[in-house]
Amino acid sequence: MARFVIRLDDICPTMDHEKFARARAHFAAADVRPLLGIVPDNRDPDLEIDAPDPAFWAQMRALQAQGWAISQHGYRHLIHTGARGVLGISPRSEFAGRPLAAQHDDLAAGQRILAGEGLATDVFMAPFHSYDRATLRALNSLGFATVTDGYGLFPWQAGGLRFVPQLFERPVHFGLGTYTMCLHLNNMTLDEIDALGQFVSANAARIIGFDQACVRAWPAALAAPLGLPLRLALTARRRLR
Template sequence: MKFLIRLDDCHKNQHYENWDKILSILYKYNIKPLIAIIPNNNDTSIEFCENTEDDFLTWLIQNKENIDFGVHGFNHSFHKSSKSMYKSRSTSEFNDLSYVEQRMILQNSLDWFRSNDFYPNWFVAPRHSFDKITVDICKFFGLSISDGTEINIFKYKDVLFVPQLYNKARIPLFSGVYTFCYHPNSMSDSDFIELESFLVNYYQMFIEWEEVKIMKVKGCYLRSQVINNIWIIQNYVRNTFFKKYRS
């Protein structure tokens, strides 16, 4: 069993105190996270300061050697969309757009990264929402994808998928490769304490993102879709019937 950590919603107006806190914890245990960066954030719900672009770039450069870069869309703006490939989302930055439109979004994002001497290898879809066109574009740009409801890495359309099932660290029931996704902007003190308590005991099970690319592919796209449908049904039941019963 192997673990990875991904940190979402990194941008120039992020909650820097929380980001510094979680990176400090991860560095203490020699864990290199994947940072999902929004180059031109327009989502005011995740803004916590008024730092400039230069401030943000300075911060990224200071941490550059200890993180991997992920493309988290371009501006974190969303439109109504149909069901995405994974999980059940009604809004998306990518899903349902044409090939040309999606490619332009990713091109704009990659231009920002490269202009600042950052070279991401991973795509992280905002709100887990993307479609098969997005996969084609990731293949065109040579990006692997951090997403999917599987317990092992798999390939679809010759693109490597590293599944992401959990929003906090835990010991899963089955052996596999698991990504724990955190959103530092909204983490509480108890979240940091809980994470470090887990790392104290299991830090040796964490691997670097580049190691995944040389691992044997054991998962498959079809199984990921089966697990995804089970996940959707479970959440529907939980949010519909259990919530109604509790109220």
């Protein structure tokens, strides 16, 4: 039986407030608590949908207190390079292809912002699904424990970090495994968010908290053979979109 986490990317004070409120109501009705990917200091104009919400940080703390998980979604969500990173998905990156010291400094700056807002986390979510080996070294040195990304049917452990795979970018499921599905509420219509609510309600028994997904992690040597065919299929699909 599939068990999966709902992951919400691009959470920041200028996100689409109506869409987030609509999705939040659906999650509350189904007693589902997603993983929030919070951009610590958004500078990406594509994420400036609404005026900054003065209650944003208080709302995030309230959701965390209710059991929603928090992830650091990069630093400023800016594109610094055209590197696809280790996953080979998107030819744009905030981190991959940059010097280790620069990556470390940006990650640390984002980490300080979240900690200052009472939202300290050891979970990392790379903007554009793009990170490289230097990113992982920087994450290790800063005390991060988990990366929410990668190909596989089950979480795995490698290089001192735990990886929880991310397979789909819309509300569907594979029928097997433990993974996250990544949703960008800003890019969804209200009808699509309502359809998400129906999916969540119908599949609430399968949806788990991010902490539950992290309980067991396979050694990388055992997880890799399962991840390879998924990587080939999903990479081809994402590049065609």
